[in-house]
Amino acid sequence: MLIVSEQCAVVSKKANRMLGCINKGITTRDKEVIISLRSALVRPHLEYCVQFWSPLCKKDVDRLERVQRKATKMIKGLGNLLYEERLRQLVFFSLEKRRLRGDLITMFQYLKGGYREGDCLFTRSHMEKTRGNRYKLLLGTFQLDTRGKFFTMRTISHWNNLPREVVDSPSLDTFKIQLDRVMGHLV
Numbered sequence: 278m279l280i281v282s283e284q285c286a287v288v289s290k291k292a293n294r295m296l297g298c299i300n301k302g303i304t305t306r307d308k309e310v311i312i313s314l315r316s317a318l319v320r321p322h323l324e325y326c327v328q329f330w331s332p333l334c335k336k337d338v339d340r341l342e343r344v345q346r347k348a349t350k351m352i353k354g355l356g357n358l359l360y361e362e363r364l365r366q367l368v369f370f371s372l373e374k375r376r377l378r379g380d381l382i383t384m385f386q387y388l389k390g391g392y393r394e395g396d397c398l399f400t401r402s403h404m405e406k407t408r409g410n411r412y413k414l415l416l417g418t419f420q421l422d423t424r425g426k427f428f429t430m431r432t433i434s435h436w437n438n439l440p441r442e443v444v445d446s447p448s449l450d451t452f453k454i455q456l457d458r459v460m461g462h463l464v
């Protein structure tokens with residue numbers, strides 16, 4: 278049985294260990310070097326299969342985010358800035374935003390026919406006039422709170438709030454570009 282808090286602890290420990298190796302083994306603190314090492318060695322630990330075991334508790338999200346905070350502090354000239362400002366200067370998303378981005382990309386693929394099971398996973402709104410995008414989805418009601426945290430439910434409200442031009446993107450690459458533009462305005 279998968280316990281998300283334990284998974285977050287294991288993942289953050291592995292990523293922190295890798296970050297420690299980078300910190301001890303690399304003398305330079307140049308932006309390009311640290312970013313490429315973080316992207317190649319640390320981030321895969323933090324994001325591997327994250328759509329499956331997505332952390333829900335604030336303590337788990339903070340545990341994972343702490344690793345990225347530490348990595349961005351290692352870069353020369355950014356250590357004294359606030360985390361959000363470091364992310365802005367590096368043009369990074371927080372790990373929580375990256376998880377949401379991954380969920381929305383997967384949802385786009387399901388709804389645009391990238392996967393055969395897409396039609397049975399989501400219930401589309403049959404209203405003729407919907408504000409925003411025309412791919413609005415219905416959010417079900419549940420007796421248990423845990424069902425609302427499944428991939429199919431946790432991303433619906435975010436999907437429904439996307440602008441029409443993002444949802445109507447003709448290709449996945451265009452969708453990603455449009456999505457990044459929209460998500461860049463969120464703090």
